[in-house]
Amino acid sequence: MTQQVWLIAQRSVVRTFRQPGTWIPPLTFPLMLMAVNSNGLRAATHLPGFPTDSFLAFFLPFSFLQGALFASGIAGVDLARDIDTGFLNRLALTPVRGSALLIGQIGGAVGLGALQACVYLSVGLIFGVHIDTGVAGAFLILLLAVLIATGWGTLGLWLALRTGSGEGVQSQFPLLFFATFISSMNLPRNLIEVTWFRDVATINPVSYMIEGLRSLVISGWDAQALLLGFGFSLALIAVSLGLAGRQLKVRMART
Amino acid sequence: MSRSDEGIEAIGLRRQFKDVEAVAGIDLRVLPGEIYGFLGPNGAGKSTTVHMLTTLLPPSGGRATVAGFDVAKQGSQVRAAIGAALQEAALDPFLTGAEHLRLQASLHGIRGDERKRLIGRLLDRVGLTSAGNRKVRAYSGGMKRRLDLALALIHDPSILFLDEPTTGLDPQSRTALWDEVGRLARDEGVTVFLTTQYLEEADVLADRVGIIDHGRIVAEGTPSQLKAQIGKPTVEVVPESPDELERLRELLRRFGAETAARPGAFAVQLDGHGALPEVVRALDTENLRAAQINLHEPSLDDVFLAKTGRTLEGAEEE
Structure with a gap:
């Protein structure tokens, strides 16, 4: 089983990184948004109660999330392509287990998520972001970012297995992007004045993923924020994996 | 092995x-x-x-x-x-x-x-x-x-x-x-x-x-068993003059049932009332000049036609 996961993951990583057109934009677009927002919204740091005087430090964690979303799109579209071309059937004719196929298939998303996290963190550090929790915190940021990428990547796989087409996967992504924007990405929840927006941001798990990362950057060791951040990320992985596993049985209905 | x-x-x-x-x-x-x-x-x-x-x-x-x-x-x-x-x-x-x-x-x-x-x-x-x-x-x-x-x-x-x-x-x-x-x-x-x-x-x-x-x-x-079930070759004739097509049709019908042919040609599946030499002799007797005479042995398409009433190509287009 471990060997099978490794083989499928290896292929997923190789094919992802052999398509520069699919991984360069997801790597650079969040950086551009980070540059624009950290300049354009810098005034927000003057709000009473804003947790830091660097909007770049505040906004940096959202880049990890945005990158993870892109990575999930790649994982989904790649699997949809495998379904479309019959490559999934080819794999189904080998002794590979469904679970190995699923876990291995998100290898590309995890690999890209790890690369993105390293790049975003390095760019943040180069431009003066101070990680309040030090080196250990930086490692934890990378870990949480990879978990978030894994969760979103698995969601992408579920969408691919459900729709069976790259177009089907891509058509769902505006919804996921919308979910990330109605969160605490631009402001801490306690500073959002519009009640409905604050309420939605409060029930949106994305807020807690961002806040978990953000706590490590700007507010030191915050057990509650970390528990919620890691908890929701792991829950996303578990739920997506369950949904994708069920859908895989329908899609790969071998006897 | x-x-x-x-x-x-x-x-x-x-x-x-x-x-x-x-x-x-x-x-x-x-x-x-x-x-x-x-x-x-x-x-x-x-x-x-x-x-x-x-x-x-x-x-x-x-x-x-x-x-x-x-x-x-x-x-x-x-x-x-x-x-x-x-x-x-x-x-x-x-x-x-x-x-x-x-x-x-x-x-x-x-x-x-x-x-x-x-x-x-x-x-x-x-x-x-x-x-x-x-x-x-x-x-x-x-x-x-x-x-x-x-x-x-x-x-x-x-x-x-x-x-x-x-x-x-x-x-x-x-x-x-x-x-x-x-x-x-x-x-x-x-x-x-x-x-x-x-x-x-x-x-x-x-x-x-x-x-x-x-x-x-x-x-x-x-394949040979299937073709033998059909057993009848097809003769397709292209008249030298397109105006002779109707006369050709009447003549060839004596030798078998009409079957699919190229445009400008007429074909019959021989039913045992004569073979290719008889067809050629009949054309000569009737003074009907042929530009081409083709003899087709039965193919799997003929088998398909016989079993389904359609040619394989026709079935593709359905």
Whole structure:
């Protein structure tokens, strides 16, 4: 089983990184948004109660999330392509287990998520972001970012297995992007004045993923924020994996 | 090399998709070491049958065994015994040919030096040694099909399923693939289940042919048996002057029933009231000058026409 996961993951990583057109934009677009927002919204740091005087430090964690979303799109579209071309059937004719196929298939998303996290963190550090929790915190940021990428990547796989087409996967992504924007990405929840927006941001798990990362950057060791951040990320992985596993049985209905 | 003593057997095999019965209860038997050609137009149920026999699709009814294992209950044993190259070469354009073979071999539990030797041997056998380290997106259609065949053979299967393996290939690539498939059956005793919509392919390669239409097998036998069932050659005449076509029609009807002909020509299936020399003599007697006279021996298309009332080409267009 471990060997099978490794083989499928290896292929997923190789094919992802052999398509520069699919991984360069997801790597650079969040950086551009980070540059624009950290300049354009810098005034927000003057709000009473804003947790830091660097909007770049505040906004940096959202880049990890945005990158993870892109990575999930790649994982989904790649699997949809495998379904479309019959490559999934080819794999189904080998002794590979469904679970190995699923876990291995998100290898590309995890690999890209790890690369993105390293790049975003390095760019943040180069431009003066101070990680309040030090080196250990930086490692934890990378870990949480990879978990978030894994969760979103698995969601992408579920969408691919459900729709069976790259177009089907891509058509769902505006919804996921919308979910990330109605969160605490631009402001801490306690500073959002519009009640409905604050309420939605409060029930949106994305807020807690961002806040978990953000706590490590700007507010030191915050057990509650970390528990919620890691908890929701792991829950996303578990739920997506369950949904994708069920859908895989329908899609790969071998006897 | 050990080969299974069992071939393929299906009894009343059925597959329903909502309201559509794609395979409507087929019976067939393929002997070990035999090449069985499964012939029919698009949508006839060929691929659905292959998907059921290769365990990728559970049957809605009936039963089938492949290499002695039940396709519905012993899926993993069936998969271990078979190799399959399904419709359209299912390859990853971003991997090289050798990487495909390495992945496939590893998933079948073949490792180390054995895997390395096997990959080299298979690449050589399908003529891809020099292209083995090139990404598949740079391969031609024929190269993809040959790699597909190598992948199907990686774990030394006793039964090989080839679903329209030469569709879209140029004549040279098609002939090369036929040679390799023929060699596999002849020299290595591999049982081959080959679906095709090409009459010539079934005629050249298959020991026996099953003709499927609308999910049912309408004829089965060796190509020569099937053609002998029809037994009547066709004579097609192109008159020198198009104005003579009506006179030609009247004359040829004496020799048999009208059958499909090219534009500007008239053809009859000879019914025993004379053969080609009689037709030529009649044309001479009536002073009807012919630009061309063609004699067609019965083909599998004639068998298809006789069994279904349509030509294979006509069935494609439906």
